[in-house]
Amino acid sequence: MPITALRYIQNSKQSNTFVGVFRYVKTSGVKTTKEGELYGFLEISSGGDFPAERVAHMAWDGVVEGYMYSNIKSTSESLKSAITEFTRRLKDLMRNSKSLEQVGIDVSLVIVATTKEGIYLANIGENEIFAYKAGKIVNVVDVLDKNKAQTAGFAIGSDDLVIISTNSLLTENMHLLIGKSCKEDILKGLNILGKTLLLDQGLLCIHIKEEDDAEQVALIKQSVYATPDDIKEKVSEKTPIQAEPLQEGKRVKVKKFKIKKFDVRGNIAVLFDIFKKIGIFFGRVFNGISKFFRNIFSKVIGLLGQRLGNKKWFKRYAAKASEMRLGKRGSPSIKVDGYKTKDLRTKRFRIAILAALTIVVVVGGYQYTRKQKVLRELHVRVDGIFGQVESKLSSAQEKLSTDREGAKTDIFAIGNLLDKVPDGIDQEYVDKLNSLEKEVLGVEDSLYRRVEVSPESLIGFFDEGSELEDMKYLIDDSGNEILILTDSGVGKVYRVFIFSKDSKEMADNDGVLKNPMYVDIGEDSSIFVYDKTSGVVKASKQDSGWGPFEKITGAGIGNIKIDKVSEFGVYSDNLYYLDSNNGKILKSVNYGSGYSSSTVVSVENDALMGTTDFFADFSIYALSSGNEGLLRFTFGEPTPVTVTGFNGELGDLCCGDTTVNQDFGLYVYDSTNKRILRFEKPKDSYNDKLHPNEMVLLSQYIYRGPNDGMWDDVKELVVDRSEEYMYMLDGNTVWRIGL
Numbered sequence: 001m002p003i004t005a006l007r008y009i010q011n012s013k014q015s016n017t018f019v020g021v022f023r024y025v026k027t028s029g030v031k032t033t034k035e036g037e038l039y040g041f042l043e044i045s046s047g048g049d050f051p052a053e054r055v056a057h058m059a060w061d062g063v064v065e066g067y068m069y070s071n072i073k074s075t076s077e078s079l080k081s082a083i084t085e086f087t088r089r090l091k092d093l094m095r096n097s098k099s100l101e102q103v104g105i106d107v108s109l110v111i112v113a114t115t116k117e118g119i120y121l122a123n124i125g126e127n128e129i130f131a132y133k134a135g136k137i138v139n140v141v142d143v144l145d146k147n148k149a150q151t152a153g154f155a156i157g158s159d160d161l162v163i164i165s166t167n168s169l170l171t172e173n174m175h176l177l178i179g180k181s182c183k184e185d186i187l188k189g190l191n192i193l194g195k196t197l198l199l200d201q202g203l204l205c206i207h208i209k210e211e212d213d214a215e216q217v218a219l220i221k222q223s224v225y226a227t228p229d230d231i232k233e234k235v236s237e238k239t240p241i242q243a244e245p246l247q248e249g250k251r252v253k254v255k256k257f258k259i260k261k262f263d264v265r266g267n268i269a270v271l272f273d274i275f276k277k278i279g280i281f282f283g284r285v286f287n288g289i290s291k292f293f294r295n296i297f298s299k300v301i302g303l304l305g306q307r308l309g310n311k312k313w314f315k316r317y318a319a320k321a322s323e324m325r326l327g328k329r330g331s332p333s334i335k336v337d338g339y340k341t342k343d344l345r346t347k348r349f350r351i352a353i354l355a356a357l358t359i360v361v362v363v364g365g366y367q368y369t370r371k372q373k374v375l376r377e378l379h380v381r382v383d384g385i386f387g388q389v390e391s392k393l394s395s396a397q398e399k400l401s402t403d404r405e406g407a408k409t410d411i412f413a414i415g416n417l418l419d420k421v422p423d424g425i426d427q428e429y430v431d432k433l434n435s436l437e438k439e440v441l442g443v444e445d446s447l448y449r450r451v452e453v454s455p456e457s458l459i460g461f462f463d464e465g466s467e468l469e470d471m472k473y474l475i476d477d478s479g480n481e482i483l484i485l486t487d488s489g490v491g492k493v494y495r496v497f498i499f500s501k502d503s504k505e506m507a508d509n510d511g512v513l514k515n516p517m518y519v520d521i522g523e524d525s526s527i528f529v530y531d532k533t534s535g536v537v538k539a540s541k542q543d544s545g546w547g548p549f550e551k552i553t554g555a556g557i558g559n560i561k562i563d564k565v566s567e568f569g570v571y572s573d574n575l576y577y578l579d580s581n582n583g584k585i586l587k588s589v590n591y592g593s594g595y596s597s598s599t600v601v602s603v604e605n606d607a608l609m610g611t612t613d614f615f616a617d618f619s620i621y622a623l624s625s626g627n628e629g630l631l632r633f634t635f636g637e638p639t640p641v642t643v644t645g646f647n648g649e650l651g652d653l654c655c656g657d658t659t660v661n662q663d664f665g666l667y668v669y670d671s672t673n674k675r676i677l678r679f680e681k682p683k684d685s686y687n688d689k690l691h692p693n694e695m696v697l698l699s700q701y702i703y704r705g706p707n708d709g710m711w712d713d714v715k716e717l718v719v720d721r722s723e724e725y726m727y728m729l730d731g732n733t734v735w736r737i738g739l
Contacts, residue, residue, distance in 0.1 A: 003114055003156075004209035005039060006187075008194030009202045017045040018052035019166060019202040022060045026068065034068050034078065039112040041127060041164045041204045047103035054409055055093060055105075061413060062089040063111060065388070076151040079111055079122035083150065092416050110164050112206060118155035119162060119206070128170045130177075132161040132186050137177060156208060159183045163190065164204040169197075183207065375426070382421060382429055389417050389436055396443050407447055414440055448647040450675075450700045455710070455735035458483075458727065459501055465489045470518045471729045473718040474525060476545070481720060483727060483734065484527055486516040493519065493529055493539075493549070496734070498727075507548035512537045518568035528575065530568035535560055536575055536588070536595075553594030560599055562586065567613050576602060576614075578622070583608040585620065585633075603633045612653070617660045617681070623653040623668060630668065630695065645697025646677060655716050665698060667719055667726065674711050676701040676726070676737075701726075701737065 007021040022040035040063055044056050066085025070078040086109065094100045108125025121140070123129060129140040131154070140162075144152055156162065161183060163170060170177075176189035187205070194203050396410035418440070421433055444450070467489030474482050481498040484506075491513050496503045506527070514533035522528055527539040527546060536555035539546040555575055567578040575588040575595060583606050586599040603620060611631070614622040619639060622631040627650050632641045643650070651672020658666040658681070666679045678699045683690035703710050713731040719739070720727075726737045 002209050003206065006190070006194075006205045007203065008190075008197055010197035010199055012199040016047065016050035016052050017200050018056050019043045019200055020053070020056055021202070021204050022057075022063075024064045024068075034070075036113055036115040038064060038067060039114075039204070039206065041110040041112075041202065043108045043125070043127065043166055043200075043202070044105065045200075046100060046105045048099055050100070050105075054405075054412075055090075057409060058093075058413055059086050059089050059107075062086045063109075067111070067113070069384075075113055075115055075117075075120045076122075076153060079113060079120060079151050082111055083109070083122055083124060089416065092419070108167065110204075112162070112164075114206075118153060120151060120153040121162070122151045124150065126167040128165045128167065130163045130170055132163065132177075132183070133157070134159075135181065137174075156206075158208045160207060161186055162206040164206075166201050166203075169193075169201055169203065375424075378422060378425060379429060382425055385417050385421055386432060386436065389414050389440075392417070393436070393439055393443065396447075400443070400446055404447060407443070411440065411444060411447065444647075448700060449645065449697060450702055452704055453701050453737050454705065455703065455728070455737045458498070458734045458736045459496055459503060466732055468729060468732050469516070469715065471716045471718060471727065471734070472519050472521055473720060473727065474521050475721070476525070483718070484519050484521070485729070485734075486519050486529060488515050488517055488532075491516065493527070495546075498736075506539055506546060509548040510550065512549050512551055517565070520568060520570040522570050523573050528568075528570050530565060530577070531557075532565075533557065536568075554591075554597050555588050555595045559588070559595075559597055560586075562599070566611065569614065569616065571616055578608075578611065578614050580608060580611045585614060585622075603636050605631075605633070605638055607631050607638065613655045615656055615658060617658055617662065617664075621656065621658070621666070623656055625652040625672075626650055629653045639693070641682065641693050641695055643679065643695045643697075646700065648673065654714060657718050659721070665719070665723060666695065667717060669711075669714050669717055669728075671711075671714060674703065676717070676728075678739075699739075701739070 005021075005023070009019055009021065011017070011019055020042055022042065024038040024040075026034065026037070040060055042056055042060065044052050044059070046052065062085040063082045067078050067082035070081040072078050072081060090105055090107065094105065108127045109123070110127050110129060111122045113120045121129065123141065123144060127141075131138045131140055140152060144150065159182070173193050176193055177186055180186045180189060187207075190203065190205055197203065392410045392414050396407040396414070399407040399410065418433070418437065425433075445452070466487050469486045469488050471486075472484045474484065476482055483496040483498060485494045485496065487494065492508070493506045493513060493516055494503050495506055512531070512534045513529070514531055516529045516531050518530040520528050522538075522541075525541045527541075529537050529539075529549065531537055534551060535557040536552060537549045538552050539549045560577060562577055562579050564579070564581055565577045566580040569576045573590045575590075577586050577588075577599065579586060583604060584601055585603040585608065587602045588595040588599055607624070608622055608631070611622045611624045614620060618634070620633045622633070623629060624631065627643065629650055630641060630643055630653065632639045651670045653668045654671045656666065656668035658664055662681055662683055664681075666681050668677050668679075669675075670677060677697060678701070679695040680690075680698050682692050682694050684692045711728070711730055714728060715731075716729040718727050719725070723739055726739055728735045728737060
């Protein structure tokens with residue numbers, strides 16, 4: 001008869017707590033001996049900004065892999081393997097997060113496996129498990145605790161139920177179940193309870209479905225054995241699995257593994273026997289070879305004697321050889337046990353050499369065989385990891401256009417799998433690992449809209465002692481694209497023609513440029529420079545270009561009176577100064593022939609403390625650090641804006657650019673992560689709305705080339721009006737980057 005499952009879940013809106021029911025059905029393409037289906041009832045929570053639902057799905061994947069790919073035939077032991085993989089994944093997640101290491105993760109998990117023999121379950125944590133059988137309700141958790149076990153198994157009949165709930169839910173509402181005379185009454189009571197669940201509570205009921213009951217949806221179809229009168233617990237008597245059970249709210253801890261003691265004496269005896277047998281073998285081989293060559297030598301001598309015995313020269317040499325042999329026999333020597341000492345030493349030396357060679361060959365062969373065996377086992381393990389990576393990589397690629405969150409989960413799981421690849425693998429596997437990492441990087445680039453760029457050096461040298469500070473982009477009356485750069489090191493301002501890359505020093509007839517820091521462009525293309533010594537000076541736009549820099553009334557350093565100006569800008573010909581030490585943006589008001597003799601506050605907010613740059617369209621944007629580091633102010637008041645679409649955390653945002661055109665992108669540089677972020681600005685007008693108050697990521701530009709010092713000292717970035725190229729001031733080098 002088929003099996004069905006009923007679930008009742010009530011989750012709160014908090015992302016750091018999740019209660020869920022999971023189900024796995026083996027597909028035709030999965031190679032495993034495990035049959036039946038797998039259910040999971042999981043409660044997981046942690047402190048802070050914890051993505052509980054995503055982590056729950058990742059951990060459930062570990063349960064499925066640990067169970068389905070376990071080589072153990074016993075269902076109970078396979079469930080333990082599932083718990084081991086489940087806890088390992090949570091440990092990996094905690095090791096990669098300092099915040100999770102501090103607060104930990106609270107989990108309670110019940111795994112239910114349906115097989116031909118019946119139902120097997122495993123439990124960790126504080127969930128409640130009851131079985132209704134023959135009119136009686138049995139507390140399965142008490143049975144497990146009594147036997148100090150994690151798993152149990154029993155057959156299930158048509159009138160039986162297995163009920164699982166979050167902690168204390170069933171215990172506190174047992175009055176809805178006690179005294180019921182049949183299965184249908186129990187189900188009605190559970191239905192009443194399910195409709196009154198509080199937040200973060202859940203309930204799961206598993207039972208055999210009647211074939212003529214059309215109101216329920218069957219989730220499991222398989223036959224089971226006949227049910228005995230009482231539950232027969234199949235409690236494992238083996239040693240508990242290596243993962244520490246998460247009982248009574250305990251958090252995951254790493255359990256030490258035992259190392260088998262090495263029997264030195266026993267192994268030396270075995271090696272001695274092996275060497276002895278090998279020595280006997282080589283002795284027989286050596287004696288046989290010696291005897292073979294002696295026979296050949298005597299036959300050769302006999303043959304020579306027959307053919308050359310009558311020759312005089314042969315007789316003469318034979319006589320001399322005989323004398324030499326006689327002389328050797330008659331020479332004095334010391335004998336021990338009837339053998340000459342010289343011959344005995346030679347024999348002993350040969351034996352020692354033979355024994356040493358034998359030991360070297362045997363030990364070397366043993367070590368080589370052992371290493372090859374370890375390497376084969378290592379490669380089998382790596383093959384399994386690579387197979388899982390390829391499967392999840394294919395899944396992530398398919399989800400890119402339809403389910404980006406699902407693709408992110410797959411990429412997260414792939415990262416955990418690749419971290420498990422051990423060292424010491426062959427070059428073939430290293431190449432395969434590099435290939436997979438490259439494919440994963442490609443998916444991540446598509447997922448997070450990353451674009452790899454190859455910056456081109458536009459210009460990289462001015463004068464000896466130069467210290468470039470700031471840069472702005474403009475187009476002159478002839479349509480030439482020009483960059484204006486300030487050089488505080490030599491007290492000069494340059495204009496660089498982008499097309500020809502020619503640089504020219506701008507005129508300073510009166511010597512007003514002392515320490516030029518920041519530059520901006522006025523409404524009529526006049527050039528304004530903030531000088532730390534002189535205040536604001538101006539090069540007026542003329543028909544032939546620009547005139548020399550001159551001081552302007554009301555904008556001297558004594559009028560501005562700011563200890564440290566962090567950035568300077570010109571908007572509607574009013575002069576704006578960023579005072580990040582005091583959290584203010586002040587301005588000098590334009591009165592036509594000059595400026596107000598003192599500055600007035602334009603924006604004052606504590607969030608401006610420590611900001612590094614500001615720029616504007618119809619709002620003023622200021623940059624600091626972190627995910628809330630992009631600040632927006634409208635008419636002097638803060639207008640919060642959310643930044644979305646990027647990966648990881650935002651670092652220090654040091655500079656940016658945009659224009660008054662609302663369709664023009666907003667660009668910022670994240671110096672911590674060395675990336676340029678391009679956002680689509682929101683439109684908040686009544687007739688034209690586009691994701692109000694939200695900056696949506698369009699692209700991330702990153703550099704992966706050989707220059708390790710690239711973008712280490714970025715001071716400013718500007719974008720041309722067609723958004724085709726970006727120009728970045730990095731130290732004393734200007735880079736051109738294609739967008």
